[in-house]
Amino acid sequence: MNYFVDSLSAAVELIFSFDADIYQIVFTSVLISITAAVIAASIAIPAGVTMALNHFRGKSFIQHILNTLMAMPTVVIGLLLYGLFSRLGPLGHWGLLYTPTAIIIAEAILIFPIMMNLSITAVQSADPRLVPTLTSLGAKPFPLIINVILTTRLAMLAALVTGFGRAIGEVGAAMMLGGNIEGFTRTMTTAIALETSKGEFELGLALGLLLLIIAFALNFILSWLNSNND
């Protein structure tokens, strides 16, 4: 018990010492995750809204695929991209392996089905009169999608935050594709895994606490936006 309490207190001290290395890791993590979330959202949200607004053959099949992808283990994505980006892989000449870009691509792919599914649900749970109203007011396909996104913006923001949360907590693909290079591709989760394996439990715990604080802050912002909208 003492070991845990001592480690916790050392972790809190580390956080408030504003150690540059720790905050470099946090910054890298947040930057990679935000970029991945924004890239994924910019495709997944319009795609999800378009899918929800249209009826076409194979729609339920695509939804099954999306549901399956939501449960796909991150190491599988890491493995597939590793095969593509490794020196002998078809995209090896791009030189992306062990770069933040590779982690961003992996995380964007990982969170895409989550965001798309949440966008579909957001449209389906919106007021059923929304789309007929916009159509009767003359909305063409593109303005219709934009206005549906704007009207359901809080649900879309929730999809973005959920995606970001999933990305920042991801470890498997980040480790395989980023290589955990200090000051370059070391993220909070890969650093926690490394430091804990080295016996540096305090540093791991400090990063874990910061991860929790980020998650809490995101949820707080979302609740605040929701309450302001009400």
Add this chain to the structure above:
Amino acid sequence: MTKAYQLSNIKVSYQDSLVLDIPELSIPAGKCVALLGENGAGKSTLLKLLAFTSQANQGVISLFEHAIKSSLNTSQRQKIGFVDQHPYLLPGSVEDNLKLALKLQGIPADKHGQFIQQALEQTKTAHLAQKASNTLSGGELKRVAIARAIVYQPAILLLDEPFSHLDQHHIQLLEAFILNFSQQENKTVIFSSHDRLQGMAMADEIINLVAGKTTASPLLNVFHGTLSQHIFDTGKIQIHATSTLAEAHHIAINPQEIIISAQALQSSMRNSFSGRLILIAEEEETVRLTVDCGESFHVMISPESLKNLNLSLGDTLFLSFKSTAVSVF
């Protein structure tokens, strides 16, 4: 006369059930038209087709003499304003809602202020312009939804049950608006209602809908049943008709064509029933009698006839009408 709409061979089905079946229907431009029918008669379905927010399974709709193949182009869309039975306002202020309609219709921004002002004044909602849409009362919401539908100055205004769930004050405001919009601005207004009297009082033309089909008869004395060899069986009584339309399941008898008498008449009329007088009601300049002959028949007579017949509730009366007075559909 220019036709606002021309419908040909329209069929709409939901889950294998035919909910709208209109072989031919013309709606003239510049008139106030009431779409009358009971709940579930197909009024909303027809209005949504006319608004082009839903599509028929079969048939062609022409808008101002142009057959619409798939979707409306910008200028055609601008000709139609539609207000649903339960209108939905988007989040934001009343003005935001009107502005969005103008943006979606591609109206230049420099005209927005003038158009918005005009629509708000026409619907007497100028004082609500800055109010949040989710704080409006039911009556205010309907008038704002109408303002949003007319803000881009359409030639046609479609209103689905505009008077439902409104208090008397809002009904009067809305009636005045519809008449003014139709007559002074020479616009086509098509509104649905299940209130036959209100529809007849306001509209230049009436479209009666029964079970998804249009009928020329007023919506009185409408019976459901089956037709076989000129006999329509309602399950309670049998009525002679001239039609042999095998798939017909409805008949309507114009109340003006029913002869009422205190004794049985000796005549060539094929239909004769006796029944008990259960209602005497004053209706505009006529009197409506309801006689229970197994089925309830409505008969229109003049106040003088009522006086001459010296009728009281519970009296036994005889109804007679020709088989040609029976519309089968």
